[in-house]
Structure formats: C-alpha cells, structure tokens
Amino acid sequence: MTLQAQPAFLTTPGLSLLYFGGKGGVGKTTCACAAALEIAQRRRAETVLLLSTDPAHSLADALSGLALPPNLEMLELDAAAALERFRQRYRGKLEEIANRGTLLDAQDAQALLEMALPGMDELAAYLEMAEWIEQQRYGCIVVDTAPTGHALRLLQMPDLISRWIKALDALLAKNRYLRWRFQRDQRPDDLDQFLLGLERTRRGIAELVKDGTRCRFVPVTLAEAMSIEETEDLLQMLDGQGIMAQDLVINRMMPASDCAVCRVERQRQLRALATLDRQPAQARLWALPLLADEPRGEALLNVWSQAQRLDPAALREQGAPVANELPTRVRRPASLPPPSARLVMLAGKGGVGKTTFASATALRLRAEYPDRRILLLSTDPAHSLADCLGRAFGPRPVAVDTGLDAEEFAAEQAFAVLQQRYRDELRGFLSQALNNLDITFDREAMEQLLELAPPGLDEIMALTRVIEYLDGGAYDLVVLDTAPSGHTLRLLELPELIQEWLKLFFQLLLKYRSLLKVPELSRDLVELSKSVKRLRALLRDSRETACYLVTIPSALGLAETGDLIAALEQLQIRVSGLFINQLTPFDGDCALCDALHERQAREVAHAQQRFPRLTQTLVYRQSAPTGLDALRRLGDALYCPLEASQ
Structure with a gap:
C-alpha cells in the first residue's frame, strides 16, 4: 500500500x-x-x-x-496589548451596560469592570483573532x-465568551423590558447591537473550529x-x-x-x-x-x-520488549531544600521533565524526612502525575507511600462549586424579598456577578490549597508540579490581581449588604483573601520556599529558562537550582550521538556563562523513570546527601 x-x-x-x-x-x-x-x-x-x-x-x-x-x-x-485595545474600544459600552443594568452605582460598576478587565487578556486576544477570521x-x-x-482552554473560549455575553445581556434585560413596557420600543439599541456583534463573532469562530x-x-x-x-x-x-x-x-x-x-x-x-x-x-x-x-x-x-x-x-x-535499558546518570547533584522548607516548586518549559523530577523530589524528601507528612500536588491543567507514578488520582489526596500523598487539583471544579454556592445563597435571599420588577431582573444580573471575576480565579484556588494544607496542619511540606513556564508565571502573578478584586468585592458586599446578603460566600472569600496574602509571603521566603527549574540543552529551552529566571526575580522568588535534562551521553561510535553531545555541550557551557551563580545539575538520557522504584533511584541521584547539602 x-x-x-x-x-x-x-x-x-x-x-x-x-x-x-x-x-x-x-x-x-x-x-x-x-x-x-x-x-x-x-x-x-x-x-x-x-x-x-x-x-x-x-x-x-x-x-x-x-x-x-x-x-x-x-x-x-x-495579550496585555490586546486587552488595552479592547479597553479603548469598548470601555464606554461596558460601563454603560453596568450602569443601566445593576443595582450598583456608576462608580462601583466602573470599578468592577476595571478589576475584571485585567484578567480578560486571553479573552480579548481571542476576540481579536476571531475578528481577523x-x-x-x-x-x-x-x-x-x-x-x-491551556490550549484546550483556548478551544473552549467560544463557550467562555458565550457565558460572558450572557452575563452582560442579563444586565440589560431590565432596561430592555422598560423600553418595551413604557415606549413599546423593541428595536435593538446600540448596546444590544454591541452584544449581538460580539455574539456573531463568537458564533463564527465556534462554527469554524468544528x-x-x-x-x-x-x-x-x-x-x-x-x-x-x-x-x-x-x-x-x-x-x-x-x-x-x-x-x-x-x-x-x-x-x-x-x-x-x-x-x-x-x-x-x-x-x-x-x-x-x-x-x-x-x-x-x-x-x-x-x-x-x-x-x-x-x-x-x-x-x-x-x-x-x-x-x-x-x-x-x-514494539517488542526492550532487553537493555539506559542507566541513570547525573553530574553535579543539587542541594536538597533546607529543613525549614514548606513548599518546593519544580518549574520550567513544558515537556522537560517537571512531573518526573517533582515526583522523584517528593520521594527523596520523604526518605530524608521520614517524620514529615508530604503532599505532591499538580497544578498543571494537563495533569500527568498519575501517568508518572503509575496509579490513578482524583481531586483529593491519595496515598502514594507511607507519609506521602499525591493530588491532581481540579481548579475548574473548585471554582464551579464556589459559583454554585453563591447562586444558591443569592436565590435563597432574593426569594424572600418582594417579587417586584427590580428584584426579578436584579436577581438574574447579580447571579452573573461571579462571571465578571478575573479569569484565573479558579487557578489561584489551586495555589491557596497549598496554604490550606500547610496552615491547617494536614501536611508539613508540599512539592508542587507546576504548569509550563508561561502559565506558571501568570499563576504566580495572580495573587496581586486577585487580592485587588477580592477587596472590591468585599466593598460591594458591605455597601449593599441590605440588598445582597450572601454570608457563606463572604466567609469563603475572606478565607480565600487570607490564603492569598499568606501565599505571597510564603513564595518570597527562601527559608520556606525552594524553587528548582528544569530545562533541556537546547537554544529554545535555555532562552525560555532565562526569561523564567528574570520573571521570578521580579516576583522576588529565589531559584534554588537548575536541572538540565535529556543530555546525550558521549559514545564515540555514533555520528548522531556525538553530534548531539557536541551541540548540547555548547548549550551547557552557554548556560554556565549566563547563569553563573546558579547550581546546574546535568541529567543524561535514561530509561523512562516511571513507578516508585525508578523515581526513588532518580531522586537519590538528583540531590546530594543531606550532610553535603548543609
């Protein structure tokens, strides 16, 4: 054939x-x-x-x-530039929609939209691409x-935009009804046309991708x-x-x-x-x-x-079984996190081995600190801990070894629970109020309020879970398997944005407490606010947080690593070490292996010049380290003995 x-x-x-x-x-x-x-x-x-x-x-x-x-x-x-263009183009219409449709006054509506907009960078960029099409x-x-x-989130963006348009449409429902009731005017006005235009663009790309x-x-x-x-x-x-x-x-x-x-x-x-x-x-x-x-x-x-x-x-x-396997080879092992560490992060470009190294690190720390309770937690939307460890996990901790649990955190599910709790509580309160025109329309508008929360609020809940576990005493140490570089940085930057949004939300709940009584949600958000503050302090404390980067010996991999190091420095997060993974061992009898080895040696030398103060551990290609025994061997090779580390 x-x-x-x-x-x-x-x-x-x-x-x-x-x-x-x-x-x-x-x-x-x-x-x-x-x-x-x-x-x-x-x-x-x-x-x-x-x-x-x-x-x-x-x-x-x-x-x-x-x-x-x-x-x-x-x-x-x-995305930030796309957001600014979105702001300049639509700010007036968004503010007018909020002013017409909610029980918030103009100042509060404007503040809410300003807080929502910084998290809408991906949405704005997607709408821009949809318009080009x-x-x-x-x-x-x-x-x-x-x-x-995050690629799947991009493909799901039409559905996210649809929910956002519905939230804005709910804000206009009362005004639309009043125009019909008193003026018998059913013609779409300029704000209706604005939403219809967004929906047309959204529907076009939703049809295209299928x-x-x-x-x-x-x-x-x-x-x-x-x-x-x-x-x-x-x-x-x-x-x-x-x-x-x-x-x-x-x-x-x-x-x-x-x-x-x-x-x-x-x-x-x-x-x-x-x-x-x-x-x-x-x-x-x-x-x-x-x-x-x-x-x-x-x-x-x-x-x-x-x-x-x-x-x-x-x-x-x-695909017959392999008779021979490649041994684990590591040069210049890294220092272990200090005994005071409570959070250990493995970060880097996708596909470089973060999940494998996070798993090996957790097992090594378990061996070094047998009295400590350790959690291996994945915040990557495309979880692969289960594949690496060879067993199934859910959204709650599951025992991997004595004293070591693992969890693949389902951020979207956690946020969905928060949203549903808010809707249920709001409906319970409003059902006791007078069933008049204002309440009928304000109910729908206020139910959509959390849709204007900054995208990423769901992901920050994954990081605040760390604080919940550590401060609640469930675990003494958390090892974090992070998402790839770009979205890890976005996640680490989110506490500042989320804190500002929570502050505004609290102000609204206080100001409109006679009209908007949601005590359970308020308690949830108070706890979230406390966790965000504690998280910011934890990330910046090098005695309690150790951050190791994983990369590969390629120009693209090391370029992205340099960007990640610079960004972490801006966030005041100290890098504890760098693992350079997937090096080709020198053989001498294979032209391809020798050429790869020579090229990678140049990249390693470049990395040493570019990051001279950073300990760089070299890890050679090896048989896939899946399963606890293989991961323990890798963990033993990656780090110096505890005495040498100290």
Missing part, C-alpha cells in the same frame, strides 16, 4: 485555521513555523499569519532571523498553542509513554468537542542504528507508539526524525520534506 507523501494540512486549499498543540516541549513551535513557511510557499496569492498564543513565546527564537516570505506575517500575541484578513492562520491544558474542511488541529507528541498518554487524552477531548484531528505528528524519532544508545532509545519509542490505540480511526501518523542540529532558521524550510508516514499495524509488530 502506498502511503501519502505529505500531511494533508499542508496542501488543503480551503484551510483557514491550523492549530498545533500537545504536551509542552514536544516541538509544536517547530512544526507550526515549518508549516506556515510551507503553506505560504504554496498559497502565494494569500496572506498567511503565523501566530503564537503561548504566554512563553518562542517563534522569534525558532525563526532565528530567517527572512519570511512576503506573504507570511509572524505575530507573538501580546470574520474579516477574512488572512487566507490561513497557523497557531502555535500553549501546552495541552468545520473539518476549514480548521484542523494537529497534535504533536514524542514517542514516550507519558507524551502518548497525554496525547490520547487530548484526542479524546478534541473528539468530544467536535474538532477534527486527521494528522498526528510524532517528533524526534530515533533512526535505526547499531549504536547501543540509539537502538535502546528507538526500541523504547516503538514500544511506546505501539500503545497508541485511541487515535481517530482515520488519523494519519507522521514521524519527524531527531536531528543533530536544532531545526531553527533556514533548517525549518526542510522539516516537512523529512516527514515519514507511519503504519500503526507495523508499529505494534515492532
């Missing part, structure tokens, strides 16, 4: 929106850049946009000064998304067990949303080789791919090879010419 020579998304003429997504660090940016260059070359009469929605942008680093074709534009979406400004938009969890002839989502993965499992979850969620994924890219495939390292690595890849059994029936698998040099700059022009179609049936036949 002759297999198709190139992925269809490169040659489909009517394709107007192309997403590349998947676990962090798998090569989404490389694939997106290479696809945009190829599509621009094929569709010269159209303008193509290469767009990054990842808060930790790397398009410019990947393109590395490459001169773009005249019909290709590149944009690293600045509606106006047909570009023939095709190629999107380099954030890692899986149109398989105009929109495709291309998952990118590595041939590794954890990447494959996350990709299967992603495919299942895409299918549930009606979004087409006809092509699946397997990046960095090892070539067939007599080299012992390459042979073991390739066999492990084939074994991992043999488990890929939840892809759509018609999905096509494409392999891109592991290259000695990073595919940056001009090398991007040749990426898709090296793609090879894979036969799933043949993969299952080749």
Whole structure:
C-alpha cells in the first residue's frame, strides 16, 4: 500500500485555521513555523499569519532571523496589548451596560469592570483573532498553542465568551423590558447591537473550529509513554468537542542504528507508539526524525520534506520488549531544600521533565524526612502525575507511600462549586424579598456577578490549597508540579490581581449588604483573601520556599529558562537550582550521538556563562523513570546527601 507523501494540512486549499498543540516541549513551535513557511510557499496569492498564543513565546527564537516570505506575517500575541485595545474600544459600552443594568452605582460598576478587565487578556486576544477570521484578513492562520491544558482552554473560549455575553445581556434585560413596557420600543439599541456583534463573532469562530474542511488541529507528541498518554487524552477531548484531528505528528524519532544508545532509545519509542490505540480511526501518523542540529532558521524550510508516514499495524509488530535499558546518570547533584522548607516548586518549559523530577523530589524528601507528612500536588491543567507514578488520582489526596500523598487539583471544579454556592445563597435571599420588577431582573444580573471575576480565579484556588494544607496542619511540606513556564508565571502573578478584586468585592458586599446578603460566600472569600496574602509571603521566603527549574540543552529551552529566571526575580522568588535534562551521553561510535553531545555541550557551557551563580545539575538520557522504584533511584541521584547539602 502506498502511503501519502505529505500531511494533508499542508496542501488543503480551503484551510483557514491550523492549530498545533500537545504536551509542552514536544516541538509544536517547530512544526507550526515549518508549516506556515510551507503553506505560504504554496498559497502565494494569500496572506498567511503565523501566530503564537503561548504566554512563553518562542517563534522569534525558532525563526532565528530567517527572512519570511512576503506573504507570511509572524505575530507573538501580546495579550496585555490586546486587552488595552479592547479597553479603548469598548470601555464606554461596558460601563454603560453596568450602569443601566445593576443595582450598583456608576462608580462601583466602573470599578468592577476595571478589576475584571485585567484578567480578560486571553479573552480579548481571542476576540481579536476571531475578528481577523470574520474579516477574512488572512487566507490561513497557523497557531502555535500553549501546552495541552491551556490550549484546550483556548478551544473552549467560544463557550467562555458565550457565558460572558450572557452575563452582560442579563444586565440589560431590565432596561430592555422598560423600553418595551413604557415606549413599546423593541428595536435593538446600540448596546444590544454591541452584544449581538460580539455574539456573531463568537458564533463564527465556534462554527469554524468544528468545520473539518476549514480548521484542523494537529497534535504533536514524542514517542514516550507519558507524551502518548497525554496525547490520547487530548484526542479524546478534541473528539468530544467536535474538532477534527486527521494528522498526528510524532517528533524526534530515533533512526535505526547499531549504536547501543540509539537502538535502546528507538526500541523504547516503538514500544511506546505501539500503545497508541485511541487515535481517530482515520488519523494519519507522521514521524519527524531527531536531528543533530536544532531545526531553527533556514533548517525549518526542510522539516516537512523529512516527514515519514507511519503504519500503526507495523508499529505494534515492532514494539517488542526492550532487553537493555539506559542507566541513570547525573553530574553535579543539587542541594536538597533546607529543613525549614514548606513548599518546593519544580518549574520550567513544558515537556522537560517537571512531573518526573517533582515526583522523584517528593520521594527523596520523604526518605530524608521520614517524620514529615508530604503532599505532591499538580497544578498543571494537563495533569500527568498519575501517568508518572503509575496509579490513578482524583481531586483529593491519595496515598502514594507511607507519609506521602499525591493530588491532581481540579481548579475548574473548585471554582464551579464556589459559583454554585453563591447562586444558591443569592436565590435563597432574593426569594424572600418582594417579587417586584427590580428584584426579578436584579436577581438574574447579580447571579452573573461571579462571571465578571478575573479569569484565573479558579487557578489561584489551586495555589491557596497549598496554604490550606500547610496552615491547617494536614501536611508539613508540599512539592508542587507546576504548569509550563508561561502559565506558571501568570499563576504566580495572580495573587496581586486577585487580592485587588477580592477587596472590591468585599466593598460591594458591605455597601449593599441590605440588598445582597450572601454570608457563606463572604466567609469563603475572606478565607480565600487570607490564603492569598499568606501565599505571597510564603513564595518570597527562601527559608520556606525552594524553587528548582528544569530545562533541556537546547537554544529554545535555555532562552525560555532565562526569561523564567528574570520573571521570578521580579516576583522576588529565589531559584534554588537548575536541572538540565535529556543530555546525550558521549559514545564515540555514533555520528548522531556525538553530534548531539557536541551541540548540547555548547548549550551547557552557554548556560554556565549566563547563569553563573546558579547550581546546574546535568541529567543524561535514561530509561523512562516511571513507578516508585525508578523515581526513588532518580531522586537519590538528583540531590546530594543531606550532610553535603548543609
């Protein structure tokens, strides 16, 4: 059977929106850049946009000064700038809607919108992209998304915008009724037209992302067990949303080789791919090879010419058990967190091994401090702790080992519980009030009040869970497996924003206490406010918080690490050490391994020059450390003995 020579998304003429997504660090940016260059070359009469929605942008680093074709534009979406444009364009209309529709006075309504707007950066940026599509400004938009969890939030944005529009529409309901009641005027006014325009834009992109002839989502993965499992979850969620994924890219495939390292690595890849059994029936698998040099700059022009179609049936036949495994090799082990530490964070670019290192760290700390109760907590929306530890977890702590529990925190569920509690309490109070015109409409408007909370309030609840556990005495130490860089920074910056929003909400509850009695919600928000304040102090205390970064020896990986270090310094969070993962051991008999080793050695030397005061631990490629025994061995290798650390 002759297999198709190139992925269809490169040659489909009517394709107007192309997403590349998947676990962090798998090569989404490389694939997106290479696809945009190829599509621009094929569709010269159209303008193509290469767009990054990842808060930790790397398009410019990947393109590395490459001169773009005249019909290709590149944009690293600045959500803050998009928000400012949104403010300038719509501030007056939003304030007028709030003034007309709520029991709040003009000053309170304006303050509420000002507090909500800073958290609406992603929404504003998404609406901007939706308008470009509606106006047909570009023939095709190629999107380099954030890692899986936040890419799914992007795809769910039409539903989030719909809820936000409904909240604004509820504020206008009373005014709309009064115009009809006393003026018999049912014509949409300028505010109605504003909301209708937003809804039209939202509906257009919602229809587009589910149109398989105009929109495709291309998952990118590595041939590794954890990447494959996350990709299967992603495919299942895409299918549930009606979004087409006809092509699946397997990046960095090892070539067939007599080299012992390459042979073991390739066999492990084939074994991992043999488990890929939840892809759509018609999905096509494409392999891109592991290259000695990073595919940056001009090398991007040749990426898709090296793609090879894979036969799933043949993969299952080749995925035999591996006889030999790669040993754990670590140079310059890191110092353990101090005995006073109560919070240990593992952070970095997606796909570099944060979850593995967080799990290994938790087990090592458990061995060093047998009397301490330790929790391993994931705040990444695309959880992979269960895959790493080889057991299932839920939204509550589950025992992993004696004295060690693990939890994958479900931030959206926690916020949904808070919202429902507010609605139930508000309805109970308003049902006792007079059923007059004001109460009828104010009930619906005030029920929507939490929809104007800053996006990210759900995620900050994941971090305040840390304070709940530590101050409540449930645990002595929490090890945090964080989301990839861009969204970790957003999460760490949120306490300042959330604190201001809570302050305003309290002022409103106090000012309108005769009209808006929600004592249980008030108590919840008081506790949340206290936790946020305690969290800010904890993060900045180097005696109680240790932050380790994980990266890989590539130009893109180290560039993002530098940005993360600078941002953490701005937040007054001290970095305790840097793990450089996935180094290639020197073999001497393999041209590919030797070339990789030489290139990575240059990157390590550059990292030592760039971060001279930071302890840098070198971790070489090894067999997948899944399961408690393998993770314990890794934890023992990653850190110095306690006496040496002190």
